[in-house]
Amino acid sequence: MTQASTSTTDTKAGSDTAAKLSYNGTEMDLPFVPATEGAGGLEIGKLLSTEGVVTLDPGYTNTGSTTSKITYIDGDAGILRYRGYPIEQLAEKSSFLEVSYLLIHGELPSKDELQAFTDRISRHTLLHEDLKRFFDGFPRDAHPMPVLSSAVSALSTFYQDSLDPFNKDQVELSTVRLLAKLPTIAAYAHRKSVGQPLLYPDNSMTLVENFLRMCFGFPAEPYEVNPKLAKALDLLFILHADHEQNCSTSTVRLVGSAHTNLFASVSAGIHALAGPLHGGANSAVLEMLDAIQADGGDIKSFVKRVKDKEPGVKLMGFGHRVYKNYDPRAAIVKATADDILNELHVTDPRLELAKELEQVALTDDYFISRKLYPNVDFYTGLIYKAMGFPTKFFTVLFAIGRLPGWIAQWREMIEDPASKIGRPRQVYVGETERDYVPMDKR
Numbered sequence: 001m002t003q004a005s006t007s008t009t010d011t012k013a014g015s016d017t018a019a020k021l022s023y024n025g026t027e028m029d030l031p032f033v034p035a036t037e038g039a040g041g042l043e044i045g046k047l048l049s050t051e052g053v054v055t056l057d058p059g060y061t062n063t064g065s066t067t068s069k070i071t072y073i074d075g076d077a078g079i080l081r082y083r084g085y086p087i088e089q090l091a092e093k094s095s096f097l098e099v100s101y102l103l104i105h106g107e108l109p110s111k112d113e114l115q116a117f118t119d120r121i122s123r124h125t126l127l128h129e130d131l132k133r134f135f136d137g138f139p140r141d142a143h144p145m146p147v148l149s150s151a152v153s154a155l156s157t158f159y160q161d162s163l164d165p166f167n168k169d170q171v172e173l174s175t176v177r178l179l180a181k182l183p184t185i186a187a188y189a190h191r192k193s194v195g196q197p198l199l200y201p202d203n204s205m206t207l208v209e210n211f212l213r214m215c216f217g218f219p220a221e222p223y224e225v226n227p228k229l230a231k232a233l234d235l236l237f238i239l240h241a242d243h244e245q246n247c248s249t250s251t252v253r254l255v256g257s258a259h260t261n262l263f264a265s266v267s268a269g270i271h272a273l274a275g276p277l278h279g280g281a282n283s284a285v286l287e288m289l290d291a292i293q294a295d296g297g298d299i300k301s302f303v304k305r306v307k308d309k310e311p312g313v314k315l316m317g318f319g320h321r322v323y324k325n326y327d328p329r330a331a332i333v334k335a336t337a338d339d340i341l342n343e344l345h346v347t348d349p350r351l352e353l354a355k356e357l358e359q360v361a362l363t364d365d366y367f368i369s370r371k372l373y374p375n376v377d378f379y380t381g382l383i384y385k386a387m388g389f390p391t392k393f394f395t396v397l398f399a400i401g402r403l404p405g406w407i408a409q410w411r412e413m414i415e416d417p418a419s420k421i422g423r424p425r426q427v428y429v430g431e432t433e434r435d436y437v438p439m440d441k442r
């Protein structure tokens with residue numbers, strides 16, 4: 001197949017022989033002639049490139065990028081399983097590090113395997129002193145997500161002995177380093193933003209307890225961990241641990257597909273997660289609830305603005321590319337929100353507001369017909385808030401939870417003999433060939 005931009009004869013956009021691309025109700029001229037289809041009226045999904053037919057699938061709504069043995073989702077039935085285990089069972093019976101092991105190594109660990117994994121991680125929680133100084137360079141009001149991503153990216157400069165994607169020992173070392181150091185980096189990003197001293201990790205504590213202490217404790221003062229709070233945070237990390245080919249995981253895989261090291265690939269994934277349509281939605285939900293509250297709690301008028309598709313107004317924490325049913329994680333989070341607020345003796349009127357909002361949406365034809373339900377982000381922020389985390393830190397907590405999934409997916413891709421560099425095609429709809437115009441003629 002020859003692309004017309006190499007020829008100026010009968011292939012100009014708008015000429016009799018140019019093809020039309022009909023896309024989202026808009027007709028565009030294609031600057032080349034699809035040899036098999038002839039001029040005009042080309043069906044989307046059968047578009048021609050230099051090398052033949054290209055399927056145009058913006059947002060990859062129906063394109064499988066890989067096979068995977070890690071996570072199974074049935075979006076119509078609202079089912080989520082990690083390595084075959086239902087999320088409900090893991091949430092009730094497992095722990096975040098056990099789930100991390102399961103995702104990364106494929107099987108639940110034996111007692112000894114889990115102990116060895118946990119011990120190894122606890123030996124790597126410290127940050128290099130030079131990396132610690134990075135936190136002084138960021139502005140105090142910096143958003144913690146780019147701080148997190150930058151520090152993770154910098155790990156590839158500090159740990160050059162674990163960058164080779166094809167050396168199994170190095171991959172294992174970078175895996176352990178990431179799992180150990182991300183909570184420390186996250187806690188430092190928080191401490192920096194509130195102007196408090198950075199605490200060294202205490203490796204006699206569990207990963208979650210130590211993280212809470214580094215976020216909320218003070219030097220030379222014992223930190224009393226509330227075990228129910230630690231358990232709830234561990235549970236939230238489990239619920240976020242993997243979700244097959246979501247935007248940030250696909251980013252990690254795409255970056256890694258160029259044989260880029262694990263630290264750098266995860267750093268890119270953190271940026272993808274930060275967006276409000278993805279992990280950033282957990283902060284956006286709380287901002288939305290605050291805005292509704294500030295507006296007198298008028299849910300009906302807010303929902304009307306959503307349905308009228310007012311620019312920038314969406315029901316955040318609702319809707320999902322895959323779930324066309326209640327997100328099973330959201331159901332668990334909702335129940336946990338009640339428990340943890342009771343436990344912490346926190347009364348937050350925004351929890352009732354969120355529940356009312358959900359009720360209004362779930363009985364409204366706009367949401368019913370589009371199969372829009374609460375997703376994992378709808379209720380998590382209320383729990384994080386009750387725990388004492390600032391709104392803009394919520395997505396950092398998501399990132400800590402998602403890390404084992406990113407690692408497992410990157411490793412699966414690196415080990416897959418069928419994997420190739422990720423490189424989507426496009427359908428060119430720009431100008432055909434034209435001659436350079438000197439400055440004085442423009």
Ligand SMILES: CC(=O)SCCNC(=O)CCNC(=O)[C@H](O)C(C)(C)COP(=O)(O)OP(=O)(O)OC[C@H]1O[C@@H](n2cnc3c(N)ncnc32)[C@H](O)[C@@H]1OP(=O)(O)O
Nearest residue numbers: 276277278279281306314315316317318319320321370375
């Ligand atoms: C961890 C996670 O990443 S979970 C997702 C977190 N993100 C959010 O909560 C942000 C709000 N939700 C959304 O923006 C979307 O539902 C997404 C990004 C999650 C999924 O997007 P897509 O699969 O591309 O769905 P799409 O945007 O095509 O929506 C389909 C229809 O539902 C509408 N819709 C989807 N979500 C919402 C929402 N939250 N509020 C209002 N309308 C919505 C769309 O406007 C569209 O309507 P239309 O058919 O009249 O044009």
Ligand SMILES: O=C([O-])CC(=O)C(=O)O
Nearest residue numbers: 242243245246247321376
């Ligand atoms: O799967 C998705 O597209 C988004 C999501 O819920 C997640 O990443 O947890």
